[in-house]
Amino acid sequence: MTRVIFWGITLLMSMLASEVWSQLSPDPGLLYSECHNQVFWVALNATFLEHKTVDFAVHDKFGKRFMVTPKLSIQCGYTVNFDYFGNVIFEASVLACQVDNENDERFSLTLEIIISEVTTASTSYIHKMSCQYHPWQQREIFCSTNYMEVSVERGAPDIDAQADQSHDWIEAFPDTITAASDIWQVVFHSPVKKNMTVHEAFQLGYGLNTTESRLLLRAPFQTAESVTSVVAGIPTTSIRSTTFYRQSWMLLMVDTAVACPTDGTRVADQSLIWSVPLQYPALVAYPDSFKTISVTMGANGVLLDPETVSRSPYKLITNETHITIEVPVGAEGGYIQSEVQEGEYGMVYTIDLMLEHVWKDDAWDLSKHTVIHPVSLFFPLPPIVKNETDVEMETFVVTIGNFFPDAYLESVRIGTAEYPVEDLIKYGMLVKTTYPNRTISYTLTVSFQNPDVTEEYLPIHLTTYILDVVFNFRVGPENNPYSKAVTVQFDLIDAGLPSSVGYCEENFLNLVIPNEKIGQLWVPYVNNLALNDDLASQLGIQEINNETHFWVKVPLSSAGAVYEVITLEGITAKFSITAKYRKTLATMGHFSVSCNFPLRDLIVCIPNGSIIVTASEDTLPITDLGMTTLKDENCTPVEYNETFAIFNFQLDSCGTTGRFEDNYVIYENEIRSKKKILRSDVAVITSDPLYRLTVLCKYRRNSTIQQYIPAYGSIVAPPLPSNGGPRAKRSRQILDIRVRLSRDMKYTHFYTDEEYPFEKNLKDPLFFEVVLKQENASVELSLETCWLSNSTGFDSKRKWSIYENGCEVQSTEYLTIAHPVSTAQVKRFEVLLFASADGTLKGPVYLHCMVMVCDASIYKGSSDLCMKQCEMGHELASYESKQYFNLQGYVSTGPVLLAQPTASAPERSTIEQGNDSCSIWMWLIMGSAVVLFAIAALKQSVNLNKTNSLYRSVSNA
Numbered sequence: 001m002t003r004v005i006f007w008g009i010t011l012l013m014s015m016l017a018s019e020v021w022s023q024l025s026p027d028p029g030l031l032y033s034e035c036h037n038q039v040f041w042v043a044l045n046a047t048f049l050e051h052k053t054v055d056f057a058v059h060d061k062f063g064k065r066f067m068v069t070p071k072l073s074i075q076c077g078y079t080v081n082f083d084y085f086g087n088v089i090f091e092a093s094v095l096a097c098q099v100d101n102e103n104d105e106r107f108s109l110t111l112e113i114i115i116s117e118v119t120t121a122s123t124s125y126i127h128k129m130s131c132q133y134h135p136w137q138q139r140e141i142f143c144s145t146n147y148m149e150v151s152v153e154r155g156a157p158d159i160d161a162q163a164d165q166s167h168d169w170i171e172a173f174p175d176t177i178t179a180a181s182d183i184w185q186v187v188f189h190s191p192v193k194k195n196m197t198v199h200e201a202f203q204l205g206y207g208l209n210t211t212e213s214r215l216l217l218r219a220p221f222q223t224a225e226s227v228t229s230v231v232a233g234i235p236t237t238s239i240r241s242t243t244f245y246r247q248s249w250m251l252l253m254v255d256t257a258v259a260c261p262t263d264g265t266r267v268a269d270q271s272l273i274w275s276v277p278l279q280y281p282a283l284v285a286y287p288d289s290f291k292t293i294s295v296t297m298g299a300n301g302v303l304l305d306p307e308t309v310s311r312s313p314y315k316l317i318t319n320e321t322h323i324t325i326e327v328p329v330g331a332e333g334g335y336i337q338s339e340v341q342e343g344e345y346g347m348v349y350t351i352d353l354m355l356e357h358v359w360k361d362d363a364w365d366l367s368k369h370t371v372i373h374p375v376s377l378f379f380p381l382p383p384i385v386k387n388e389t390d391v392e393m394e395t396f397v398v399t400i401g402n403f404f405p406d407a408y409l410e411s412v413r414i415g416t417a418e419y420p421v422e423d424l425i426k427y428g429m430l431v432k433t434t435y436p437n438r439t440i441s442y443t444l445t446v447s448f449q450n451p452d453v454t455e456e457y458l459p460i461h462l463t464t465y466i467l468d469v470v471f472n473f474r475v476g477p478e479n480n481p482y483s484k485a486v487t488v489q490f491d492l493i494d495a496g497l498p499s500s501v502g503y504c505e506e507n508f509l510n511l512v513i514p515n516e517k518i519g520q521l522w523v524p525y526v527n528n529l530a531l532n533d534d535l536a537s538q539l540g541i542q543e544i545n546n547e548t549h550f551w552v553k554v555p556l557s558s559a560g561a562v563y564e565v566i567t568l569e570g571i572t573a574k575f576s577i578t579a580k581y582r583k584t585l586a587t588m589g590h591f592s593v594s595c596n597f598p599l600r601d602l603i604v605c606i607p608n609g610s611i612i613v614t615a616s617e618d619t620l621p622i623t624d625l626g627m628t629t630l631k632d633e634n635c636t637p638v639e640y641n642e643t644f645a646i647f648n649f650q651l652d653s654c655g656t657t658g659r660f661e662d663n664y665v666i667y668e669n670e671i672r673s674k675k676k677i678l679r680s681d682v683a684v685i686t687s688d689p690l691y692r693l694t695v696l697c698k699y700r701r702n703s704t705i706q707q708y709i710p711a712y713g714s715i716v717a718p719p720l721p722s723n724g725g726p727r728a729k730r731s732r733q734i735l736d737i738r739v740r741l742s743r744d745m746k747y748t749h750f751y752t753d754e755e756y757p758f759e760k761n762l763k764d765p766l767f768f769e770v771v772l773k774q775e776n777a778s779v780e781l782s783l784e785t786c787w788l789s790n791s792t793g794f795d796s797k798r799k800w801s802i803y804e805n806g807c808e809v810q811s812t813e814y815l816t817i818a819h820p821v822s823t824a825q826v827k828r829f830e831v832l833l834f835a836s837a838d839g840t841l842k843g844p845v846y847l848h849c850m851v852m853v854c855d856a857s858i859y860k861g862s863s864d865l866c867m868k869q870c871e872m873g874h875e876l877a878s879y880e881s882k883q884y885f886n887l888q889g890y891v892s893t894g895p896v897l898l899a900q901p902t903a904s905a906p907e908r909s910t911i912e913q914g915n916d917s918c919s920i921w922m923w924l925i926m927g928s929a930v931v932l933f934a935i936a937a938l939k940q941s942v943n944l945n946k947t948n949s950l951y952r953s954v955s956n957a
Contacts, residue, residue, distance in 0.1 A: 031113070035131035036301035037356075037370070038094045038142060040109045042127065046086035049115070054088050056080065057112040058098040059126075065112065066098055074147045074220045075207035081145065081374075084335035084350050086477065093142065094133050095151060095216055097209065104212050105134045136214065137358065137368040141283065143260035144372055148239070150258040151216035184208065186217075186256075188225040189240040208243065217243060217256040231277040232321045234264040238282035255363075257282045265375055267329075272375060274353055275324040283369070289362040292318065297325050298354030299333040301372075325353055329379060338407040338475045339378060340482045345475065346380040347404060383471075387488050394448040396467045396488055401433075401441025406476055409442050413470040415452035444469065448492070455586050463492045463581075497522070497579055502593025507556045509575045511593045515550045522579040522588050524550070526560050531577065552577065556597055563604055564594065566612055566646060568639050571597045599644055605697035608853075609890065611656075613647045613695050615671050623691040627674045631655025647671060651697065652850055652890065660792040665890070667697045737781070737851055739891040742767035745819070747828060757844055759897040765832050768847060770891065772825040779853060780824040782806055786849040788814075788831070792894070802831060803849070833898065844895030851891060 033042040044054060056068040058078070068078050077093030092099065092109055100108040108130045116122035142149040184198040186208070198208050204225075207218035219226070219239050226239050238259035244252060259280040266273050284290050296303050297316045309316055312333075315326040330336060334351030357369045388397040403409075409421050412430070424430035424444070431443045446453060446467055454466040467488045475482045498514040518524070524531040526539070531552075536543050539560040542553040554560055554575045565572035576592040604612040615637075617625050625645035629636050635654035637645035651658070651667045658667045673691035740750045745767055751758065760766065772781040786803040801809045808816035808829065819828040 030125070031127060033127065033129050034301070035129075035133075036091075037303065038133045038140075039301065040090075040092040040094070040096075040099075040107075040111075040129060040131060041301055042090040042111060042129075043083070044088040044090070044113065046088070049088065051117065053116045055114040055116070056090055057114065058092070058096070059110040059112065060098040061100040061108075071205065072097075074205060075202070075218060077144075077147065077149060077207070077218055079144055079146055084337060091144070093144070093149060094131060095149065095209070095211065095214075097207065101211050104136060104214060105132060107131050107133065137366040139255075139364050139367045141258055141260070141367070141369045143370065145374060147218055147220060148237070148258045148260045149216060149218045150256050151211075151214045152254050152256065154210065154213055154215050154252065154254065185244055187242045187244075189242070190225070190227050194225065215243060215254050215256070217241060217258065219258065221260070221262065227282075228262075231259075231261075231280060234275060234277050234322075235262045236260065236277065236280065237262055238280065240282050259283050261371060261373075265373075265377065267377060267379070270329050270379075272327045272329060272349065272351070272377060273324060274327075274355075274373060274375060275322045276355060276357075276371060278318070278321055278323055278357075280369075283367065284359075284361055285363040286361050289360075291360050293358040293360060293366065294356075295323055295358075296356045298356070300352045301354065303354065303356060323355060323357060325355065327351060327353070336404055337477070338404045340475050340480045341378055341380075343482075344380050345383060345403075345407070345473075345482050345484075346378050348376055348378050350374070350376040383484050385484075385486050388443075389488065389490055391490070391492075394492070396446040396448070396453070396465075396490070397443065398446075398467070398469060398486060398488055399441055399443045400471055400484060400486065402435065402439035403441070403473070405438055405440065407440075407473050407482070409471060410474050411472045412444060413472065414446060414450070415454065415468055417452050418472075442471070444471075448490075449582065449585075451585070455581070465490045465492065497589045500591040500593075502591075504593070504595035507597070509554045509556070509561060509573060509593050509595050511552045511554070511575060511577060511591060513550045513552075513577070513591055515545060515548065518545075518550055519582070521582060523582050523585075525578040525580050525585075526576070528578075556595075563612075566599070566604070566614070568599060568641050568644060568646065570599050571602075573597060603695060603697070605699075607699070609651045611647075611649055611651060611667070611669070611695065611697055613671065613693075615645045615647070615691075615693055617643050623673055628671055628691060629674060630669050630671060633674065645671075658890070665699050665892070667699075669695045671695065737770065737772050737853075737891055739768060739770045739847065739849060739893050741847075741893060741896070742769055742828075745830065747819075756893075757895045757897050759843070759899055762833050762898055762900060765830050766847075766896065767819075767830050768828070768893075770827045770849060770851060772853065774825055777823075777825075781827060782852045782854070783827050783829075784850045784852050786847065788845050788847055790844060790846070792846055792892070798848075802829070802847070843897035843899065845898055846892060846894030846896075848892045849890070 027048060029045050030048050031042060031044050033040070035041070056078075058066050058068060058076075060066070066072060066076075068080065073079060076097035078096060079089075079091040081089045081091075083089050090111065092111075094107040095101070096109075098110075100110075102108075108128065111127045111129070113125045113127060114122050115125075136151075136153075139150070139152045142151075185195055186198070186201050186206075187193065187195040196204075201208060205220050205223065207216075209216050209218075217239075221237050223239070225241070226237050228235065228237050230236065236259055238257070240257045243254045243256045259282040261276045264275045266275075278292070279287060279290055295316065295318050296305075297309060297314065298304055299314075304312070304314075313328045313331040314333075315324075317324040317326070327334065329349045331351075334349055337348045337350065339346060339348045351374075353373045353375055355371045355373070358366060359369075360366050383400050383403070386399040388399060389395065390397055409430075409432075411418050411420050412424060413419075419429075421430060425432070429445050431445075433441045433443065435441070446469075448465045454468065456464040456466065467486075469486045469488070471484045471486065473482045473484070474480070500511060500513045502512070503510050513524075526535065529535055531541075531543075533543075535541075540555050540558045541560060544551040544553075552575075556571075556573055558575075561573045561575050563571060564574050572594060574592055574594040576590055578590055579588045580586065581588050599614060601616050602612075602614050606612070615625060615628060617623055625637065625640045625642070628640075628645055630647060630649060632653070632655040635647070635649055638648050639646045649656070649669070654669060656667050656669045658665055660666075671691070671693040743749045743751065745765075747767065747769055750769070770781065770783060772779065783803045784806055785801075787798040788800040788802060789798060800811070800814055802814075802816050803809060808818050810816060813834055815832040815834075817830040817832070819830060821828055
């Protein structure tokens, strides 16, 4: 692990400062090296190794190169690991095979670092370092993470003639007699006795070597000759062996037994506890003579003197059976890393512990036992959630913590909407707090009136506010996801709504409401728009708000008035105010007034495409209103008497034409008297009509003709044919239909109004989306007729039909492909245009669509009446089927400039996010526009060839 500077550390090791040089000069900071007791320690900086691989090679004193492989590492004493920060750590024993040894005191290592990238050749750096380690104890055991090593003085111990005849030395003696003088022999005593040559031991993964004064054996933890046992409750691996050879007239036998603990770590009271046995049976032949000389602990390769340990949070405890190190979780010298395990957040505390134990017994003068033990344990840390809701401010305040610095909050889902942390901080809804111990908490503030907060109303005027939040984190160096769901609830007692009073005046509707809690508890809305001064001015509404009452005076001609009934008996109009909860804009109730008025001249342009006109008989000469028609003479009055005639028709019927002027689409028709035919013996003379009344309805362009399903009567919608069946009762709601052009087939990014016109190649498909903005899932949208033309007019020549009778059209010049959607309120289709020789498919091109809407819920649940288009192989051809799609509208978009593709034309792929805009005019589209006007009666007589005409117009913008 990377080094840690402790509190005035005194090192208990003999070393020489490392010397570093390189054949190639690496970038500064690539590596760092130190001498850690009997270990060469080299760290490679992780920031230099991203997307790269690292290999190591060692050079002996003769310059021979050896690649460091896993097998060579175990046999020769090398270790390669990663530390907490991702740095690569290389360690080598001072007795490693290729280390240059000077009298067992000074040791030199030549390390080659090979860094490779996938796309480039590898680069090698030579790093040399020297360390001193002495004096040596008579026997030293070193337990690394991947190998066990024992080294002893070559001349000791002598054979004890008084030893027990069953001892390993005695068992090995006969084999020494037969060994050749120049061949080493190794005898393994457990689990069964086995002797082998040095070559055979190397084949099994062992490493044997001699130095100036020492003999060593290095072994893996798992071999056929190793024994795994439990010593004093600690799992341990041991190998009992004797190594021997003849030299001149002397017989040398060396005890090379080795034993290392493999675990012993546990957690108690937020402390990490590591215990090892005080004695190892494989190493202590005479337990009664065993005596501990010293016990020293270390961290991260550095031994600590007793004074440093006493000042640190560490505890070093020795008793009759164990040596124990206790480290409080989070103590200095270790590393903390956030981690998610099985969906639970917590921390991994990592520290490299080290223990050095020196003892003596009757068999050995002094034995040193050194263990390197990296520890990494997971501690669950469930986040703490505090509900600090501010009742007076009517605000949820939720704090979640504490998290470590390597866990960061990525996003927060409030209700069903997900918000990036940056946006929440920007708008003051989220505060990040860092504490002195570097842990972090997050405080989320959400107003009760936030639309993402759920409200539940109870009849006792109790409102329950529910905040559902999911905090989404990224944890640890691998950015693992972690989510914490929190639900906070608060009950608030609210006052009920007051009672209103309505009364009628000539040409006015009046509504008086006690102003209790207006603006505090609830706010007035008219057709989903807040009733403020601007809206009142637009609608011609007079407002008076005093200390006791809120009074609204609405002209009959106001677009805020809804015509419930228009018959020859009179007009029934209604004005409604919706009380919406100020905090969430949820509907609390309604106030309304209805009044009856005498029939008068008027035009009602309903945003669903219906037009209602009353024509009066105030002309000279007197006109027979029963003989009047629209341009299409089959369209006659639905009601008439001697004074008035009432027409009710759709904008795509009865000869109605449409045209564009600036940002408006204007629909026009005409009421006229039927032509009279004068017959004589020689000729038939047709006179011009005596009565002519021009009808205009004006809508804002590109906002579409909104669908308005009226209630409380049938006048404001086109009549259903009389077929003897029941007529549906209709519910009142507002439907909003729009068309837009997608940039690609994913339908995630669309062209904005400001980008028109733009150029497209003929080979590029056009992706259209028609959307019905409606919360009522029973309302279905259908495309009846769609066409492309080179003109903006509604009555433009239909050059290329895209949809006919609700079905896609396929042609040799273009192809229409419907795309599947998940809701009946959205239609998506693709138009593929092919280049033609005569160039007729050149821009500008406009899309026009007539759409139909059906509400299955108003037909007593008979959803079959809302028949799907082109389903089961039939079209919406019959009037009996079409009658239920009686709510029609018209939408258009464009222009798109089509150009013939060229060989050099580049592919364009641009994704831009358009901005939606809203204005008060959208409400006027969604409401009916009514203009009352007076018809000036012509007082003078006219000839039959003269036309007495009246002109009326109405604007719905």
